[in-house]
Amino acid sequence: MTATGFSTLVEQARGIAELAGRRAGKAEAARTPDADVIAALVAAGAARHFVPASLGGSGGTFAELKQAAVVIGAECPATAWCAVVAGLMTRAANHLPPAGQRQLWAGGPDVLIAGGVTPRGTATAVAGGWLLSGAWPAVSSSERADWILLVAAVRGEGGPGQRVCLVPRASVLVERTWDDVGMQATGSHTVVAEQVFVPDPMTFPAGLLTETDAPRPGPDGRPVPLPAVNTFLFCLPMLGAAHGALRYWRRLTGAKLRGRADVYDPVVAHLADVFARSSGEIDAAELLLDRVARVVDTAPAVTRSDVARHQRDCALAAELLVRAVDRLMRASGTAGHSTGSVLQRLWRDLHTASSHATLQFGTAAAGYARAELIGAG
Structure with a gap:
């Protein structure tokens, strides 16, 4: 409790x-x-x-x-x-x-908020607020949310810059566009706003989300900037998928190994290698993510260097998890690749999650090098 x-x-x-x-x-x-x-x-x-x-x-x-x-x-x-x-x-x-x-939160804290933080629309300043228009793709849970958070480019006298707007789900349209091979059950459809009035108290400058020098305190009183945790949070479903994939793979593999105890049996040796490598990579990814959680939960301050390292660690963890589950899938046989198999569903979901722009290692590596090498110089 x-x-x-x-x-x-x-x-x-x-x-x-x-x-x-x-x-x-x-x-x-x-x-x-x-x-x-x-x-x-x-x-x-x-x-x-x-x-x-x-x-x-x-x-x-x-x-x-x-x-x-x-x-x-x-x-x-x-x-x-x-x-x-x-x-x-x-x-x-x-x-x-x-x-x-x-x-x-006038009616209580159990308000489900969906969102799209990539600026796709426009916000125009008017008396008492803003007029919001645009289309935001890939907004997960958009059909089930109570409110939706949307980032828009400021247009007109209120600009330049970007504005975050919170709008009731009933104020926008949801176009059913989500057709990815994985994460199908997220319902990450397109949210469309057409001249929706957003009162001033339901908006704030988007720069507050990405501030890393002097971020505002969050609900726990700790200043944790969004870039320090977004990649971490996106990795968590992937880590869960990998744990689940390993569990289901072990069930499938148990039948193959039943009665084959000879360590020199090539089938046993191959499956042992698959199990040891994949489970080790999953453990390594989890250790990286545990460190991120520890820093953002306990460090006196989250620095720019922390943010860069977190993004590197999360992108690396994503690569480890994809590699581990790909290996399990290759060694699962037709049972694992069946359209009714839980393993293939976990594999599809993991690959879709890993394609998120924030989890690409090249981008994270460049940011980390910039913070630690160029910045240090």
Whole structure:
């Protein structure tokens, strides 16, 4: 239990995982998160995890979110993705002015926020607020959200710059465009706004999300800039998928090894190599991610150097996880590649998650070198 008396997301993660695993096929076919699974996530505290305690939040940590997301992701990475995105968007919404925060959480902390932080539309200053227009693709959970956070380029007298706007789900349209081979159950469709009025208290400058020199305190009172944690959160469903893939692979492989105890048997030797290498890479990735969680949860300040190292570590962890699960898939035989196999679903979801722009190692490596070599000089 948390200090506020809520049963934690960690405590309920196993039950959510089992439900999400059973509903995964249905959710994939519908190309949207299962309604009962989302309700279970919200009831367990996924939406309130990073809401300020003064507004009923549960005072959650990044390490706790990691623990829950990995458990859920082992059965359904798409559901884990929805959970971490909810946490990320909620933490971003903490940058609203006090009046906006009170409006957003007026009915309680269990408000599911979806979002698109890439500036795709425009925000035009008008009396008392902004007019928001544009189309934002790949907004996960968009059909199930209560509110949606959107970043837009400022146009007219309010510019230059970018503006973050929080709008009720009912104020926008959702075009069902999500057709990726993986993460189908995230429902990452396109959100369309057409001259939607957004009051001033429900907006803030987008620069507050990326500030690394003097970031504002978050709901836990700690200044953790978004670039220090977004890649970390995107890795968590992948780590869960890898754990789940290893578990399911072991079940498939057990039948092959039954009665073959000879260590010199080439089949045994091959499968032993697959198991040892893949499990080791998964462990290595988790150690990298655990360090990120420890820093953002406990360090007195998160520096630019920390941000660069986190992004490097997360991109490297993503590569390790893809390599591990690819190896498991190659050694799974036709049973693992069956369209009804859980293993192939986890593999598809992991590959889609790994394609996220923030998890590409070349970009992360350049940022790390710039911070540590050029900056140090």
